[in-house]
Amino acid sequence: MKAVGFYKSLPIANDEALVDLDLPVPVPGPRDLLVRVQAVSVNPVDTKVRARVTPAEGQPHILGYDAVGIVEAVGSEASLFRPGDAVFYAGDITRSGTNAEFHCIDERIVGHKPASLSLAEAAAMPLTAITAWEALFDRLDLRKAVPGAAHAILIVGGAGGVGSIATQLARQLTDLTVITTASRPETVAWSRALGAHHVVDHAKPLAAEVAALGLGKPGFVFSTTSTDRHLGQIVELIAPQGRFALIDDPDSLDVLPFKRKSVSTHWEFMFTRSMFATADMAGQGQLLDEVARLVDAGTLKSTFAESFGTISAANLRRAHALIESGRAKGKIVLEGWA
Numbered sequence: 001m002k003a004v005g006f007y008k009s010l011p012i013a014n015d016e017a018l019v020d021l022d023l024p025v026p027v028p029g030p031r032d033l034l035v036r037v038q039a040v041s042v043n044p045v046d047t048k049v050r051a052r053v054t055p056a057e058g059q060p061h062i063l064g065y066d067a068v069g070i071v072e073a074v075g076s077e078a079s080l081f082r083p084g085d086a087v088f089y090a091g092d093i094t095r096s097g098t099n100a101e102f103h104c105i106d107e108r109i110v111g112h113k114p115a116s117l118s119l120a121e122a123a124a125m126p127l128t129a130i131t132a133w134e135a136l137f138d139r140l141d142l143r144k145a146v147p148g149a150a151h152a153i154l155i156v157g158g159a160g161g162v163g164s165i166a167t168q169l170a171r172q173l174t175d176l177t178v179i180t181t182a183s184r185p186e187t188v189a190w191s192r193a194l195g196a197h198h199v200v201d202h203a204k205p206l207a208a209e210v211a212a213l214g215l216g217k218p219g220f221v222f223s224t225t226s227t228d229r230h231l232g233q234i235v236e237l238i239a240p241q242g243r244f245a246l247i248d249d250p251d252s253l254d255v256l257p258f259k260r261k262s263v264s265t266h267w268e269f270m271f272t273r274s275m276f277a278t279a280d281m282a283g284q285g286q287l288l289d290e291v292a293r294l295v296d297a298g299t300l301k302s303t304f305a306e307s308f309g310t311i312s313a314a315n316l317r318r319a320h321a322l323i324e325s326g327r328a329k330g331k332i333v334l335e336g337w338a
Contacts, residue, residue: 001025002337003100004313005060009051012320017050018313021060025102030077032104035087039123039335040098040311041066041304042319043161048249049093050320063316064098065091066331067105068113068122078107080285086113088288090126092274099311101337108281109274111288114295121302124331125165128303129291130284131270132166135222135245139266142174146219149239152177154210154218156202156234157225159187159329162247164194164303166222171195172299177215181206190329194303202226206233217242224248225326231257238263305330310338 003021010017028034046063055061068088071081081087089110091098113122136142136153145151153170157163158180170178172195180191181202188199200209210218217239223230228250235257238244244258245266255265273281294300308315311334319332 001101002311003060003062004064004311004316005055005062005099006050007055007058007060009054012047012050012317012324015317018063018316018320019060020313021062023060023100026096026104028073028075028078028104029106030075031106031108032075033071033078033081033087033107033110034073035067035069035103035105036072037067037069037098037101037103037311039068039119039333040064041123041127041331041333042308042316042323043127044323045093045127047320047323062097062099064100065093066123066125066127067091067098067103068119069103072102074107080107081110087111088113088122088126088292090130090270090284090288093271094275099316106274106281107285109284111285112292114292116296117302120307120333120335121304123333123335124161124302124304125291125295126288127270128161128165128331130287131162131247131268132169133287133291134270135162135247135266135268136166136169139245139268140220140222140243142170142176142220146239146242149219149242150177150216151175152179152215152218153220153222154206154237155180155196156206156221156223156227156230158182158191158194158196158199160224161303161328161331162224164190164330165300166224167191167194167196168300171197172294176220177218179210179213179215179218181209187329194301202230206230207236210237219243221245227253235261235263303330304333306332308332308334310334310336312338
């Protein structure tokens with residue numbers, strides 16, 4: 001089968017940073033599905049793993065987490081899907097990735113593809129939808145108000161992949177005022193189109209930007225990017241007893257300044273359930289089915305922003321480079337095999 005991977009961690013400008021491969025078709029385990037991959041999207045985690053992981057000598061590391069495809073075969077203990085089912089999912093960081101024609105994945109973290117979406121639109125959804133949903137409803141517990149706080153959430157990085165779906169979830173599934181951040185005209189417009197009530201400029205001090213809205217101090221802050229740069233401002237702008245969540249990877253995170261406000265801090269990592277085979281691991285598959293239902297009902301829309309062509313090393317290198325530039329909005333998708 002065709003696949004794309006790397007043998008050595010290299011800068012993305014190097015032609016060997018990602019290479020085309022020909023590998024055997026994997027064999028599904030007892031709870032696995034063997035999926036024929038039709039489209040994938042690229043996430044910041046792909047670039048981070050490529051930069052940090054050293055593959056075993058002579059063994060390629062296959063990246064890719066988001067995927068949409070058709071079930072080809074099921075493992076001996078799999079019962080949730082049948083061959084021919086159209087599925088979408090966000091992968092497992094401890095296993096070989098989705099940048100391959102065939103991919104094995106535990107059925108418990110797989111959902112049925114939204115019927116109303118194209119392959120590219122569906123491939124854009126899983127990882128960011130799971131991340132945003134878990135952060136907003138499992139970690140921040142948005143449905144439980146913060147006493148005395150402005151009934152609002154600030155989403156830092158509103159035009160990114162996670163920010164784009166988090167904006168929709170907060171707007172469509174809660175009665176919170178949704179404030180996002182963006183700094184370019186195109187990302188401001190994108191964030192507003194997804195449902196943000198207000199968009200503030202994260203190139204300026206955020207506390208003053210939020211205060212100028214006249215809403216008061218928001219009870220919730222969800223930081224998807226550059227948390228270390230904005231942390232001091234977040235400490236100032238969040239309400240006492242507020243709840244703060246983040247998903248990025250600061251070199252260090254000093255949460256001591258939150259103490260005087262009794263602000264709780266939550267780190268969201270959507271691979272935790274699959275990595276530790278948690279008792280609620282199947283919740284991710286159920287979550288994806290709920291996302292599909294909301295999409296097909298017209299409540300949510302795909303955050304697909306740009307197609308980079310077929311799944312190949314050259315096209316994936318271009319996608320990684322754009323994500324590393326920090327100028328991507330929404331999701332980059334690759335579809336089909338050359």
